[in-house]
Structure formats: C-alpha cells, structure tokens
Amino acid sequence: MNLEKLLYSAYGFSSFRPGQREIIEQVLAGKDVIALLPTGMGKSICYQLPAKILPNSVLIISPLLSLMQDQVAQLKKMGEKSVVAINSFLKPEDKEKVWSNLGSYKFIFVSPEMLVQPYVKQKLQQIRISLLVADEAHCISQWGFDFRPDYLRISEILPALNFPQVLALTATATDKVTEEIREYLSLKEPYIYRHPMDRENIVYDIKKFDDQRDKLEFLKGFICKFSGPGIIYAGTRKKSQELSSLLAEQGVSSAFYHGGMEHQDRVFVQQQFQNGELQWICSTNAFGMGVHIPNIRHVIHFQLPTSIEGYVQEVGRAGRDGQPALATLLYAQGDEALLESLVMDDLPTQHEIEAVYRNGTAATHLIDQGIVRETAFRVASYWITKLPLEGVNKQMELLRRGKWEQAAKIRELLSLESCLRSYIISCFDQQLADKPSNCCINDGINYEVFAEFLPPAEKQQPLDWQDRLRVILPI
Amino acid sequence: MLFTELIMAIMKAVDRQRTLTSPFHLIKGKKSGQTIQDIGYFNLYPYFGVLPKLDKKAYDQAVQRLFMEGYLLENEQVIELTPKALDAEVAPSPLNGWKYRGNEIIFFQRLSLIVQTLSNTSQGIKIFDPIVNKEEVQAWVKMYLKRIGFRDLTVVQTFKEQLLATLTNTEISEIHKMILMERLSGHELSGLTWQQIADSKELAILDAQLMFVEALHGWMAAIEHAKPSLLIGLMEGIIQQSSLTETAKRTEKLFERGFSLEQIASLRQLKTSTIEDHFVELAMNDPYFNFTPFVDPQLYEAIIAESRQRKTKRLRDIKEHLPQASYFQIRLALAIREEQG
Numbered sequence: 132m133n134l135e136k137l138l139y140s141a142y143g144f145s146s147f148r149p150g151q152r153e154i155i156e157q158v159l160a161g162k163d164v165i166a167l168l169p170t171g172m173g174k175s176i177c178y179q180l181p182a183k184i185l186p187n188s189v190l191i192i193s194p195l196l197s198l199m200q201d202q203v204a205q206l207k208k209m210g211e212k213s214v215v216a217i218n219s220f221l222k223p224e225d226k227e228k229v230w231s232n233l234g235s236y237k238f239i240f241v242s243p244e245m246l247v248q249p250y251v252k253q254k255l256q257q258i259r260i261s262l263l264v265a266d267e268a269h270c271i272s273q274w275g276f277d278f279r280p281d282y283l284r285i286s287e288i289l290p291a292l293n294f295p296q297v298l299a300l301t302a303t304a305t306d307k308v309t310e311e312i313r314e315y316l317s318l319k320e321p322y323i324y325r326h327p328m329d330r331e332n333i334v335y336d337i338k339k340f341d342d343q344r345d346k347l348e349f350l351k352g353f354i355c356k357f358s359g360p361g362i363i364y365a366g367t368r369k370k371s372q373e374l375s376s377l378l379a380e381q382g383v384s385s386a387f388y389h390g391g392m393e394h395q396d397r398v399f400v401q402q403q404f405q406n407g408e409l410q411w412i413c414s415t416n417a418f419g420m421g422v423h424i425p426n427i428r429h430v431i432h433f434q435l436p437t438s439i440e441g442y443v444q445e446v447g448r449a450g451r452d453g454q455p456a457l458a459t460l461l462y463a464q465g466d467e468a469l470l471e472s473l474v475m476d477d478l479p480t481q482h483e484i485e486a487v488y489r490n491g492t493a494a495t496h497l498i499d500q501g502i503v504r505e506t507a508f509r510v511a512s513y514w515i516t517k518l519p520l521e522g523v524n525k526q527m528e529l530l531r532r533g534k535w536e537q538a539a540k541i542r543e544l545l546s547l548e549s550c551l552r553s554y555i556i557s558c559f560d561q562q563l564a565d566k567p568s569n570c571c572i573n574d575g576i577n578y579e580v581f582a583e584f585l586p587p588a589e590k591q592q593p594l595d596w597q598d599r600l601r602v603i604l605p606i
Numbered sequence: 607m608l609f610t611e612l613i614m615a616i617m618k619a620v621d622r623q624r625t626l627t628s629p630f631h632l633i634k635g636k637k638s639g640q641t642i643q644d645i646g647y648f649n650l651y652p653y654f655g656v657l658p659k660l661d662k663k664a665y666d667q668a669v670q671r672l673f674m675e676g677y678l679l680e681n682e683q684v685i686e687l688t689p690k691a692l693d694a695e696v697a698p699s700p701l702n703g704w705k706y707r708g709n710e711i712i713f714f715q716r717l718s719l720i721v722q723t724l725s726n727t728s729q730g731i732k733i734f735d736p737i738v739n740k741e742e743v744q745a746w747v748k749m750y751l752k753r754i755g756f757r758d759l760t761v762v763q764t765f766k767e768q769l770l771a772t773l774t775n776t777e778i779s780e781i782h783k784m785i786l787m788e789r790l791s792g793h794e795l796s797g798l799t800w801q802q803i804a805d806s807k808e809l810a811i812l813d814a815q816l817m818f819v820e821a822l823h824g825w826m827a828a829i830e831h832a833k834p835s836l837l838i839g840l841m842e843g844i845i846q847q848s849s850l851t852e853t854a855k856r857t858e859k860l861f862e863r864g865f866s867l868e869q870i871a872s873l874r875q876l877k878t879s880t881i882e883d884h885f886v887e888l889a890m891n892d893p894y895f896n897f898t899p900f901v902d903p904q905l906y907e908a909i910i911a912e913s914r915q916r917k918t919k920r921l922r923d924i925k926e927h928l929p930q931a932s933y934f935q936i937r938l939a940l941a942i943r944e945e946q947g
Contacts, residue, residue, distance in 0.1 A: 200739065204735070204739060208733055208735070222741075222742075386799065386801075386802070387801075392799070393659075393800075395737075395789075395797070396799040396800060396801075398737060398739075398797075399791070399796055399797040399799050400799060402735070402791060402796035402797070403796040405735075406794055406795070406796055408795075408796055590795075593795075595780065595784065596773070596780065596784040596786070596787040597770065599784070599787040599790075599795075600769065600770060600787055602792065602795050603725050603787075603790060603791075603792030603793075603795055604721065604724060604725055604728065604762065604765075604766045604792065605728075605729070606728050606759060606762050606763050606766060
C-alpha cells in the first residue's frame with residue numbers, strides 16, 4: 132500500500148509531516164505506539180490514515196469535550212461521514228441508532244467518564260475495535276500539568292476490551308510522563324516516537340519590569356511596533372477584557388476571549404481572528420484548542436504560565452507556517468505570588484476533601500453551593516473512590532509538591548542567564564541539536580525580522596445593514 | 607426598547623400587586639404557575655421569556671437604577687411605582703414572547719447557517735467551519751438547502767431579495783436591523799460579539815440583546831405575513847401549535863380521561879400544587895374551561911366581585927375577605943375572569 136497515495140486520496144495532503152509516516156507504519160505493523168508530536172504537527176492523521184486500512188472501528192478517547200467536538204468537526208469537514216461522538220451531549224433520540232449501529236462507525240469518540248459506564252462498556256465489548264487511541268495521553272499523568280483523574284479510567288476498560296492495540300498521542304511529555312503512560316495503558320514493548328520538542332522558528336524572549344504599570348506600557352509600545360496575528364495570554368477573564376480595551380485605545384484591532392462568553396460569541400472571535408479581521412486576541416488559557424491558524428506571529432504571556440509544559444503548548448500555537456514567531460514572557464515584580472495561587476488553585480483543600488468525603492462523590496450540590504470548587508471536586512471525588520481519606524490527603528500533598536516543582540521551573544526560567552531554548556528542551560529530557568541563529572533573549576534577539584511583518588490591510592466594516600448583507604451575499 | 611423600559615412596562619402592569627422579582631421571572635420565561643398565570647392576569651404575553659439567559663445580578667442592578675432615577679419607591683412587599691413612572695409611556699415594541707417561546711433562536715440559527723453556506727458556496731468556497739455546530743440545526747439546514755436547490759445562483763439571489771424585502775418592510779429601527787445583520791457571518795466577514803455590537807452603538811449589552819429579540823419577533827411576523835417562498839420555510843415548527851406547556855398538556859389529557867386532581871398528582875408523582883398550577887394554566891387558555899369541579903359557582907362570583915370591587919389581583923387581599931376560598935380557587939377564578947369575564 133502506498134501511504135502517500137492514500138494520504139492524498141483520503142485527505143488531500145501530498146506529503147507526510149515529520150514523524151507521521153514512522154508512527155503510521157508502526158501502527159499498521161500492529162505495534163502499540165506512544166507518539167510525542169508537538170502541537171500543530173498533525174497528530175490526528177496518525178490514526179485517521181490507519182483507519183482507512185484497518186478492518187474495524189477506531190476508538191478514540193478524548194479527555195476534553197471541546198477538543199472532541201473540534202476533532203469530530205474537522206473529520207466531517209474532510210468529508211468523513213462515519214463518525215460518532217459518545218459524550219454527555221449525545222441526544223436521547225439519537226442513542227438508539229448509535230447503539231444499534233455502533234460497530235459500523237469507523238471513528239468512535241468517547242469521553243473517559245462515558246467509557247466506564249456499564250452500558251457503554253458492554254456495548255463496546257460487543258464490537259470489533261482495531262485500534263484504541265488515547266488522545267492527549269499526558270492527561271493520564273498525575274505529574275502532568277493537565278492531570279485529569281477521569282482519564283485514568285482508560286486502564287479499567289482495557290481488560291474488558293481484551294487489550295486492543297493502542298496508540299497514545301501527546302504533544303508534551305517528559306520521560307517520567309511517558310513511563311506513566313506506558314504503565315497505565317499496560318503497554319509491554321511499545322514503539323515510542325519522540326519528535327524533537329524544539330520549534331526552531333520560535334524565538335524566546337523574557338521582559339522584566341519593576342511594576343505592573345511598566346509592564347502595561349511595554350505592551351502598549353509592543354503592539355504599536357509589531358503587528359499580529361498574535362495571542363496575549365492573560366491570567367484571568369477580567370484581565371483579558373482589560374487588555375483588549377487597552378489595545379483598542381491604541382487603535383489596534385483586538386478582541387477578548389474567555390470561557391465566560393456565550394458559545395456563539397467565542398465562535399465569532401475565532402472566526403474574526405482566522406479571517407484576519409482581528410490582529411490580537413487577549414485570552415485566558417481557554418483559547419487555542421482547535422484553533423488552526425498557521426500565521427500567528429506572536430504569543431505574549433502577560434502573566435506567568437504555571438508550568439513549562441503548558442507554556443510550550445501555548446507558545447507552540449505560533450509560527451505553524453514555519454515563519455519566524457516571537458514568544459514574549461512578561462514579568463513584573465510580585466507576579467510569582469499570583470503564580471503560586473494559580474498553581475494551587477486546582478487542588479482540593481483538606482476542607483474540600485472532607486466535604487466530598489462526608490457527602491459522597493455524587494454530591495455535586497457542593498459545587499453549586501460554592502462549598503467545593505469544580506476542578507477540586509473532580510480531583511477529590513476520583514481519589515476518594517480509590518483511597519481511604521488519609522491516603523487522599525497524602526496524595527494531595529504529593530500533587531502539591533509536584534505542582535510546586537513545576538512552578539519552580541518557571542521561576543528558574545525567569546532567572547536564567549543561559550540559553551532559554553536549551554533549558555526548555557531539557558525540561559522534556561531532550562537535548563538541543565541545532566541552535567538557530569535567532570534563539571532567545573540571553574543569546575541576543577534580532578527583532579528586525581518581526582518588524583518586517585506588516586499589519587493586514589484593515590477591512591472596512593459595512594456601515595448599514597443593507598451594505599452588510601451585500602458583503603455577505605455579494606451576488 | 608431598552609432593558610429598563612422592558613422592566614418598567616411589566617412593572618406598570620403589576621404595580622402594587624407583585625414583588626420586585628416577579629418581572630425577572632417573567633422576562634426569563636419561568637414556567638411556574640405564578641408566572642404563567644400572571645401573563646394572563648396582567649396581559650403580559652409580549653414579554654414572556656424574551657431574555658432566557660438573564661442574570662439576576664444584572665436585573666437587580668437595573669432595578670437599582672430605577673430606584674435612583676426616581677421611578678420606584680421603597681416597599682418591602684410589592685412594586686410601588688412613583689407618579690413619574692406611572693406617567694411615562696410604555697415604549698412600543700414588536701416583542702411577542704408568548705407566541706415564539708424562545709424558538710426565535712432556532713429560527714436565527716437556521717438562518718445563520720443558511721446564509722453562511724450560501725455566502726461561501728456562491729463565492730466558490732466549498733469547505734468552511736460551520737458557524738452553528740448543533741447537530742439538529744445542521745441536519746435541518748442540510749435538508750432545507752437541498753430542497754431549495756441552493757447551488758443554483760438564482761436561488762441565492764431570490765433568497766437575498768426576500769431577506770432584503772421582508773426586513774425592509776419590518777417596522778423596526780435601522781439599528782435593530784443592523785444588529786440582526788451583525789450576528790450573521792459570511793465568507794470573509796464574521797459575525798460580531800455582543801460586546802462589539804454594544805460598543806459600536808454605545809448601548810449596554812443587555813439592550814443590544816433585547817433589541818435583537820425585538821428585531822427577530824418583528825421580522826418573523828413580517829415573514830409570516832408576506833410568506834415569501836424561500837424564507838417562509840424557516841418558520842417550520844417555530845410557532846407552537848398549542849400555547850400550553852408540555853406538562854400542563856399531560857395533566858389535561860389525564861383530566862379528560864376522568865382522573866381527579868389528586869389522582870393526577872399521585873399518577874404523575876407531582877405535588878398537588880403543581881397540578882393546580884396546570885389547571886390555572888388550562889383555565890387561562892380555554893375560554894370554555896369548566897371550573898365547577900373546583901369552585902362552587904357562588905364562590906366564583908364572590909371572588910370575582912371582591913377582585914373588581916377592591917381593584918386587586920393580589921391573592922392575599924382577596925383571601926383576607928373571603929377566608930372560605932382556597933388560594934387555588936382564587937387563582938382559578940381570576941384566570942377565568944380574564945378570558946370569560
């Protein structure tokens with residue numbers, strides 16, 4: 132089978148991107164595979180293409196609802212019709228059709244919490260599964276920056292499905308995390324593909340200030356000097372709105388984006404950014420997943436990221452077209468205090484653990500009443516089903532220490548006098564092979580290349596409704 | 607109509623008879639007995655459920671503004687408007703909340719996806735990210751587009767002309783029409799967020815959202831009236847045939863089969879007070895509702911006379927003078943009076 136030909140006929144791409152071919156060949160050879168591919172390197176193709184050859188269904192376990200929806204939408208956009216998503220959004224009237232034809236779907240997406248429901252489990256046992264894909268597999272690691280306890284439940288389904296062939300995909304994993312993935316998924320001798328984590332066209336910059344005002348002034352100057360498209364990550368929803376207004380005052384087109392906005396508004400902002408109607412997005416970390424914009428030139432962190440892994444993932448949204456992109460980390464004295472509170476934010480406190488313990492893991496009213504925070508509830512209720520109370524507290528202590536270590540790495544990055552790129556790569560247990568000439572602030576940055584990018588031509592917004600209709604339907 | 611004008615319009619109708627939060631429930635479209643029957647008592651049909659996502663905090667802030675601007679007097683129990691408020695005109699509005707029941711959003715989602723598709727396909731673009739990802743809307747639009755033969759450019763032309771003509775003939779301001787258009791997306795022109803729309807018109811977000819619903823209600827009425835060949839198709843299933851809530855309908859069916867109120871409550875495993883709410887709703891909607899199983903005709907007359915004489919629809923005021931009547935009987939009688947009296 133000529134894989135290139137298949138790639139072209141099935142998905143319209145004329146060549147593989149680095150890593151894809153190796154991974155696909157191993158999958159087709161029947162091996163379990165753990166694949167580390169940086170964001171934007173086309174992870175999905177690694178199971179989409181084998182699905183064209185494998186005889187039966189491909190089961191994809193996806194930890195984030197929004198990500199799952201995006202993947203389903205992307206598959207459908209490519210003309211794939213045999214797709215089903217089993218999550219809490221599955222409508223009762225569709226259920227019967229889905230369950231009775233489950234085995235006929237080529238791509239079955241399942242969320243981890245649905246996976247372990249007895250009925251779902253039983254239905255999955257009745258069909259033939261060629262490949263189980265664990266997407267965003269780093270979520271399995273309690274040391275990872277994005278730990279999702281529910282995700283551990285994959286290990287519970289494996290025996291029930293007779294240990295199918297597994298492909299674990301992630302964009303970010305240290306050796307330690309890779310080992311955890313291998314262990315949890317019971318993979319004996321997996322083929323492990325590690326793509327070099329370094330993105331050589333991304334230049335790393337850090338700017339330090341005495342106070343918040345200076346930081347804001349710098350940002351004002353920055354967005355007047357350099358043009359987008361760019362993302363500015365703010366720590367909070369409120370901050371994202373403030374920064375967006377600040378940009379608007381400078382006459383620079385921007386919009387804010389955060390999880391508190393209604394769905395349609397978020398779609399509009401994405402679309403505006405994609406269409407080049409906006410230069411900047413000021414956002415919480417909610418923005419980025421499922422955003423497919425190749426020419427993002429800047430990622431600015433107005434607030435400190437909480438882990439190197441998270442930082443690399445956010446920065447990795449820039450420069451997917453291979454052109455130079457600048458990652459600017461802004462720090463003002465005192466920012467680490469916020470960092471520490473953010474780092475600890477997701478973990479349940481002892482008080483919260485006890486509340487969940489007393490009321491049981493079904494007591495979601497604790498969230499509504501504001502007694503336990505949502506993510507804290509998720510983490511606490513998972514561990515309570517696994518360990519006695521004493522053990523849960525110990526577990527949290529371990530996790531807390533792990534998070535401290537991650538935050539410590541960010542602090543180290545800030546204080547570094549040597550190459551930032553080398554340090555970041557070393558956090559993933561890799562070594563830098565080739566150092567690009569435009570590397571990082573500690574090795575000197577040539578900003579000229581970024582100043583050369585010109586702002587996109589301002590589009591005139593139509594002035595009255597008839598005009599707007601004419602632009603939308605210019606027929 | 608601005609958001610505070612909406613609140614005022616409702617308050618004027620229920621002045622001194624309802625609490626400060628009752629307009630909130632009405633605007634949100636709460637399906638409780640009290641809210642549903644108030645629509646009938648006070649003729650508030652247009653305003654029912656026009657902002658289903660309304661936040662209580664935002665409502666409270668608007669009420670505070672009304673106090674500060676001298677439209678409301680402090681009163682622990684009920685709404686008490688000042689003469690200034692009573693003299694103010696109710697802003698005219700095409701709102702028709704009871705009729706459309708929030709389905710205007712489905713209408714608009716269909717329209718958004720159709721317009722986006724036509725915008726792209728007519729400009730030679732075959733692949734794009736759909737602006738609406740609800741599967742039932744996507745499935746509906748797919749069928750609709752196939753039916754009208756959307757690849758034919760003259761069809762696109764006709765669709766656009768019908769849109770232009772009906773909206774031109776809708777009696778709403780140009781700003782209303784602009785807001786509608788700004789919530790639509792096409793190839794290379796994206797819809798605007800509420801914040802962007804509000805900023806550009808120096809409106810509050812809630813005002814812009816209310817104007818959007820007004821514009822939709824006005825326009826949908828114009829479409830229903832003119833019945834343009836392509837656009838009328840979008841109204842499919844949008845207008846509820848029965849104005850009853852689903853749950854009240856189920857109670858009605860059981861009652862018609864001869865079950866008593868108490869039997870229905872135990873059959874449906876609902877509180878009797880809930881079933882009572884259903885009967886009040888049924889009474890409101892049926893001019894020939896037979897109340898005699900629930901209220902003795904003499905008591906009925908006495909309740910109506912009391913309400914007329916004291917010019918009140920407050921249950922407690924009537925109950926005080928007619929202690930032998932239950933609250934349910936008073937509510938039922940008042941509901942019937944609106945329609946039959």
